[in-house]
Amino acid sequence: MYSQGLINSDTQIEESQEFLDAFQARIDAEEKIEPNDVMPQAYKKMLVRQIAQHAHSEIVGMLPEGNWVTRAPSLRRKAALLAKVQDEGGHGLYLYSAAETLGVSREELTEQLVTGKAKFSSIFNYPTLSWADIGAIGWLVDGAAIMNQIPLCRCSYGPYARAMIRVCKEESFHQRQGYELMMSLAQGTEKQKQMAQDALNRWWWPSVMMFGPHDAESTHSDQSMRWKIKRFTNDDLRQKFINATVPQATFIDLKIPDKDLRWNDDKEGYDHGPIDWAEFWNVVKGNGPMARDRITARKKAWDEGEWVRDAAHAYAEKRRAEKIAAE
Ligand code: BYC
Numbered sequence: 001m002y003s004q005g006l007i008n009s010d011t012q013i014e015e016s017q018e019f020l021d022a023f024q025a026r027i028d029a030e031e032k033i034e035p036n037d038v039m040p041q042a043y044k045k046m047l048v049r050q051i052a053q054h055a056h057s058e059i060v061g062m063l064p065e066g067n068w069v070t071r072a073p074s075l076r077r078k079a080a081l082l083a084k085v086q087d088e089g090g091h092g093l094y095l096y097s098a099a100e101t102l103g104v105s106r107e108e109l110t111e112q113l114v115t116g117k118a119k120f121s122s123i124f125n126y127p128t129l130s131w132a133d134i135g136a137i138g139w140l141v142d143g144a145a146i147m148n149q150i151p152l153c154r155c156s157y158g159p160y161a162r163a164m165i166r167v168c169k170e171e172s173f174h175q176r177q178g179y180e181l182m183m184s185l186a187q188g189t190e191k192q193k194q195m196a197q198d199a200l201n202r203w204w205w206p207s208v209m210m211f212g213p214h215d216a217e218s219t220h221s222d223q224s225m226r227w228k229i230k231r232f233t234n235d236d237l238r239q240k241f242i243n244a245t246v247p248q249a250t251f252i253d254l255k256i257p258d259k260d261l262r263w264n265d266d267k268e269g270y271d272h273g274p275i276d277w278a279e280f281w282n283v284v285k286g287n288g289p290m291a292r293d294r295i296t297a298r299k300k301a302w303d304e305g306e307w308v309r310d311a312a313h314a315y316a317e318k319r320r321a322e323k324i325a326a327e
Pocket of ligand 1: 049050054056058059060062088119120121122123127135141142145148155186209210211212213217218219220221224230236284
């Protein structure tokens with residue numbers, strides 16, 4: 001849809017210093033870069049990488065939650081979860097559309113995902129073992145996602161920034177439904193409270209890792225921030241998330257599983273214990289506990305949908321032929 005009428009997205013020009021400086025000046029002046037603008041190939045590549053990974057994460061992220069739709073404990077919870085999972089599907093589609101404006105098709109990106117060439121967020125490599133995990137995902141994972149995505153509403157690339165505005169509004173509903181679910185469990189029976197605590201214990205550290213590697217290990221941050229794709233570093237966003245989430249846990253009387261967590265007056269934020277980066281990189285390399293299941297599920301859906309894509313193409317072709325014949 002978006003790719004119709006694009007003029008310059010594939011224009012290859014010699015990237016002289018003058019051209020690169022002029023592009024940077026537009027970025028520095030907070031101008032939005034639009035699909036028809038000529039842009040450095042490296043800027044385009046950086047965006048395609050991030051937007052594709054983001055889109056895949058939204059789509060793969062439907063799986064751990066979709067797993068609980070049939071087992072939600074009430075009609076109200078089922079309706080809310082179903083709506084949330086549908087929202088994630090929608091987010092994936094806006095993001096694939098945003099990537100299409102950069103000249104890469106949804107088919108190509110999906111092929112990269114199902115063949116293991118493209119990444120998706122580390123967080124969706126973990127299993128959802130109990131109903132409380134649905135609360136923990138909404139509260140922590142969507143909470144982390146909002147922290148990361150609100151600044152993306154100001155990303156220099158117009159289509160990505162605009163897609164993020166609606167995504168963030170919906171993520172905000174998701175975060176609240178997750179926290180409300182955790183609150184109900186935490187204020188329920190002793191067993192329910194234990195379920196909530198167990199979910200927090202398992203999801204806390206993966207959520208903290210979701211923000212990406214420590215700034216010193218982040219390959220893309222410097223350039224991404226110069227181009228105003230990212231507005232904050234991984235560690236800054238991680239710190240903001242921890243600062244916002246600890247009081248929420250205290251309020252519902254759950255304990256963050258970090259014995260080193262304590263308020264630091266000097267930095268006006270919480271100090272936290274060491275992050276298990278070996279676990280993070282192992283997951284990022286595709287060895288997470290649910291990695292194979294997630295890719296198998298996506299591949300199955302992609303293969304089973306082939307006839308629908310073929311039918312849609314055949315119909316579009318027929319309409320085009322009819323239009324030409326009528327002219
Ligand atoms: N998982 O240089 P860095 C959701 C990779 S879904 C896997 O710091 P960058 C939701 C990174 O790709 C929300 N890989 O990278 C859905 C790079 O490898 P490559 C998902 C990770 O891009 C359903 C390498 O590590 N959100 O909310 O500057 C239900 C070095 O990293 C991860 C987004 O995708 C990771 N966690 O910063 C509920 C947000 N972290 O590509 C909720 C958009 C890093 O060189 N993305 N890597 O091979 C971003 O903001 C940035 O891409 C990141 C990473 C902050 C994630």
